[in-house]
Amino acid sequence: MSEVAIDAQQLARRYGRRWALAGVTFRLPAGTATMLVGSNGAGKTTLLRVLATAIHPDRGSVTVGGFDVVRHREDVRKLTALLAHQNYLYESLTARENLEVVADHLRISRERVMPLLQKVGLAARANDAMSTFSAGMRKRLSFARVLLQQPGVVLLDEPYGALDPPGFDLVDGVVAELKASGATIVMATHQWERSAAMCDRAIVLEGGAVIFEGSAAEWNAGVPPAGPAASRAAAPRGETPPSQPAGRRRSGEP
Amino acid sequence: MIAALRKELLLQWRTRGQLMAVFVFGAAALLLFSFAIGPNASALRTFSGGFLWLGLLLSSTLTLAESFHAEMENRALEGLLLLPAEPRTLYYAKAIANWLQLMVLGIALIPVMVVLYDAGTTRLPTLLLVVALGTAGLSAPGTLYAAMTAQLKAKQTLLPLLLFPLIVPALLASVKATSLVILGDPMGQARPWIVLLLAFDLIYWSLCGLLYGRVIED
Numbered sequence A: 001m002s003e004v005a006i007d008a009q010q011l012a013r014r015y016g017r018r019w020a021l022a023g024v025t026f027r028l029p030a031g032t033a034t035m036l037v038g039s040n041g042a043g044k045t046t047l048l049r050v051l052a053t054a055i056h057p058d059r060g061s062v063t064v065g066g067f068d069v070v071r072h073r074e075d076v077r078k079l080t081a082l083l084a085h086q087n088y089l090y091e092s093l094t095a096r097e098n099l100e101v102v103a104d105h106l107r108i109s110r111e112r113v114m115p116l117l118q119k120v121g122l123a124a125r126a127n128d129a130m131s132t133f134s135a136g137m138r139k140r141l142s143f144a145r146v147l148l149q150q151p152g153v154v155l156l157d158e159p160y161g162a163l164d165p166p167g168f169d170l171v172d173g174v175v176a177e178l179k180a181s182g183a184t185i186v187m188a189t190h191q192w193e194r195s196a197a198m199c200d201r202a203i204v205l206e207g208g209a210v211i212f213e214g215s216a217a218e219w220n221a222g223v224p225p226a227g228p229a230a231s232r233a234a235a236p237r238g239e240t241p242p243s244q245p246a247g248r249r250r251s252g253e254p
Numbered sequence B: 001m002i003a004a005l006r007k008e009l010l011l012q013w014r015t016r017g018q019l020m021a022v023f024v025f026g027a028a029a030l031l032l033f034s035f036a037i038g039p040n041a042s043a044l045r046t047f048s049g050g051f052l053w054l055g056l057l058l059s060s061t062l063t064l065a066e067s068f069h070a071e072m073e074n075r076a077l078e079g080l081l082l083l084p085a086e087p088r089t090l091y092y093a094k095a096i097a098n099w100l101q102l103m104v105l106g107i108a109l110i111p112v113m114v115v116l117y118d119a120g121t122t123r124l125p126t127l128l129l130v131v132a133l134g135t136a137g138l139s140a141p142g143t144l145y146a147a148m149t150a151q152l153k154a155k156q157t158l159l160p161l162l163l164f165p166l167i168v169p170a171l172l173a174s175v176k177a178t179s180l181v182i183l184g185d186p187m188g189q190a191r192p193w194i195v196l197l198l199a200f201d202l203i204y205w206s207l208c209g210l211l212y213g214r215v216i217e218d
Helices: A044-049 A073-081 A097-107 A110-119 A136-147 A165-180 A192-198 A214-218 B002-016 B016-037 B040-065 B071-073 B076-081 B087-117 B125-149 B155-166 B169-182 B188-214
Strands: A004-016 A018-029 A033-037 A059-063 A080-085 A153-157 A184-188 A203-208 A210-217
Touching: A004 A044, A004 A184, A018 A059, A018 A184, A018 A203, A018 A210, A018 B169, A033 A044, A033 A192, A044 A059, A044 A153, A059 A214, A073 A080, A080 A136, A080 A214, A080 B016, A097 A110, A097 A136, A097 B002, A097 B040, A110 A136, A136 A165, A165 A184, A192 A214, A203 A214, A210 A214, B002 B016, B002 B087, B016 B040, B016 B087, B040 B087, B040 B125, B040 B155, B040 B169, B071 B076, B076 B087, B087 B125, B087 B188, B125 B155, B125 B169, B155 B169, B169 B188
Parallel strands: A033 A184, A033 A203, A080 A153, A153 A184
Antiparallel strands: A004 A018, A004 A059, A203 A210
């Protein structure tokens, strides 16, 4: 993987007439953990889905591990794993079978499945159908799915969502482990304090544009962004620029 | 390919109750067709091949549409594509699984047809071959169109609307070959229809495999 793990330049994506991402520019060094924050509808999920090649950008470019997400989609997919809102799991299959499907497709030994289920605290429910699982258990299983992929770039969309307090600790442990293994992590989250303690960098999105990019510690300490963010996006030509909030907002912090 | 096919068969096994429901639907359709003809043994036997394929066709729309339900429920198909899994591999695994399901359904409906229409035949292997080739002709385009319509609200309506015109040649060849097998084939006419069916199957399976990637990717 190149030194710059993710390089987004004027990235834009729209749904119908609404720009979900309006010219996002940032660079993430390899091996760093980045928290992606912003209010609901700020464009976090869309950004992660573009990075994972689940959707394509309408304008701009983005490379992951040096591979363009449009032209080298397969290479990007080999590098990345996405923990999405939709858990990518089959309801009628058991927890173990769901992971075995992934292992079979990736030609990984099925022997890795049970230790992973143990790790996420689902070993006792390994042979139960997914349809009997609670939202938190589904999230744990999704985590196991991501870990099974052994990705170089990990994209986590609301990893703490639906989890209980031990689940929060599980996420923290997994992120620390992935970071130690050299993986690049991008984590969209509303658990700002918790994530800031684990992440090196922070990107704040608002209205589909980057309004802050810098160190997570700096952002968490409340240092305002110095002037107009260098990475602040210009809206794609011919469209109304998204509203740019004056500064960092903390009112929505849990 | 084996991994994808194994997953498809596992999913089908877990939802095997649906196959029984579809079989009952197909058998009910055959029963209704026999009522429409009335107690005319000769007419029943003459049209039995057509009715068998109509029953199979109507049942196939249910099984084909349902085959993508599990894939769309938690965006599981997207999850596989992001692993990455080759779209063509996923297509052929799904199409083969659907084909096997339709073939089982077709074979299960043959005794119903024989009983209701007095349409027994001694050429059972040939009849089974026609059922296998005919259901392959339903499965390949059916899987493609089921993928296209899986995310639409009106999928149950749109799937037959899109599928039926496309499979007319395969359906026609299947009906003709089945009728000849049941009614007798002194002139050896069944063979050209079976060859034609095979040719259409090859076209469907090749083209649909090529198009599937474009259909399911954003």
